[in-house]
Amino acid sequence: MRKVVIGTTAISMAFAVAACGKAGDDKDDSGSTTGSGGDKSIGLLLPDSVTTRYAKFDKPYFDAKVKELCADCKLEYANAAGSAATQAQQVSSMITKGVKVIAISAVDSAAIKSSIQAAVDKGIKVVAYDRLAQGPVSAYISFDNEKVGQLQGQSLLDAMGAKATPKAKVVMINGLASDPNAALFKKGAHSVLDGKVDIAYEQSGDWVDTVAAQKMSAAITQVGAKNIAGVYSANDGMAGGIATVLKGAGISTVPLTGQDAELSSIQRILAGTQASTIYKAYKPEADGAAELAVALLEGKSIDSLASTKMTSGSGDEVPSNLLTPVTLNKDNIEDTVIKDKLYTVAEICTAEFAAACKTAGLQ
Incomplete structure (x- = not known):
């Protein structure tokens, strides 16, 4: 048996129980569907x-x-x-x-x-x-989350290519500290990146695009736009905010990671503003x-x-x-999210991305 210890923050709150109801049941403001409970x-x-x-x-x-x-x-x-x-x-x-x-x-x-x-x-x-x-x-189901971080770190190194040197400055925007998965993503990424690049700036983006954008802006100020060789984003939501900041700063060739294979991230990968994501x-x-x-x-x-x-x-x-998670980049979009019917070509290849899709062989 494989045993892994997962640490989390010690903030005291209570646990929420899911409530799903029958069609037609009333819903509260949180999106909860109310039902009558019962033996099943x-x-x-x-x-x-x-x-x-x-x-x-x-x-x-x-x-x-x-x-x-x-x-x-x-x-x-x-x-x-x-x-x-x-x-x-x-x-x-x-x-x-x-x-x-x-x-x-x-x-x-x-x-x-x-x-x-x-x-x-x-x-x-x-x-x-x-x-x-x-x-x-009683039970737990997820992906191998340390492996996710390792794949993210390796995909960033691969995208950096010859620029991945011990002196190359990388910005790291991690997930929410209270999420145990975020700690595993971070651990896995560091196990690949440490010693191979210089983590010049590292902060939590809290899984929020606006927070990640703020942290990316701070990183540019601290490290310098011309000195940033790569950006690790723990998920696609944050990568969206980061990509906007990079574009605004005139940084167009720096590889950016992600996770979750969101539709917007697939489109950014095709457009060249994100290098990879992790498909789970x-x-x-x-x-x-x-x-x-x-x-x-x-x-x-x-x-x-x-x-x-x-x-x-x-x-x-x-x-x-x-x-098992999978690295997703421009080369395997068709063999992952399209094959699994997560998205259709039509959903991905809107007018804005039609030319990029054609170049990538998605038609």
Whole structure:
């Protein structure tokens, strides 16, 4: 078994429980769908509405798989919109409703611990989705997040080519400190970049494009526009803000990384303003979470669904399923996001990017 210790910040907040309901049920301001709970009620709780993947891919895929495996299961859903306090309220609501299993991508993995404990004390099974939350969770599914960072770091070196020297100055914009995945991305990237380039400026962008843009502006002031040889962005949302700042500063040839294979990042890759992203196929992750949730609901073994062990920041060993990420650049767009039907050529190749698509062989 593989064992990995994941550390997180020690901010005390409560855990939110997902609430998904039947069609026609009322919704609260957080986007929560209210249902009646019941013996076959499964909840999905997602962390924010800024990252496009959650509403567009994760939730629909999860819902569809649950319904495929358990036609009479009731679905509860809520999105915390980036607020751990909101997520705490959502969890309390789910406990009250009698949800039996919750799949949660925590806003803050340490803060959620007490709420997970409260849920488990009521007999609720918890699946940590994408981010390993602290507390007595029953299972965890995500990608190999340290590997994600390694791929990001290597793709930046590859894009820099001969300019990747120990004196080459690189700007690093990491993810939200309270997200345990962000620490793993950072660790993986440093394991590849350290000693091969000079990390001249490193800050957190909090997974927010405007924050990342502010940090990039500060980096340009501190390091100098002409001295920056590459930029590591931990995800595509932040890369969008960074790319805007780079363009405004007249920096057009510096490679920029990302993660999540967002549509806008694919278009930036085609246009040459972003070098790469990391593709993490959402459907296998969402399907795997649904399979775990239904198995736990039905009291079945999850040994075949989660054969690895991960150790959370609270010291809990959790049966885990770690999926494999893929570097995505201009050369493999067709073999990844198009092949998997994440996007169509028409969606990618709008008028603005038609010429770039033609050059890349996407028609």
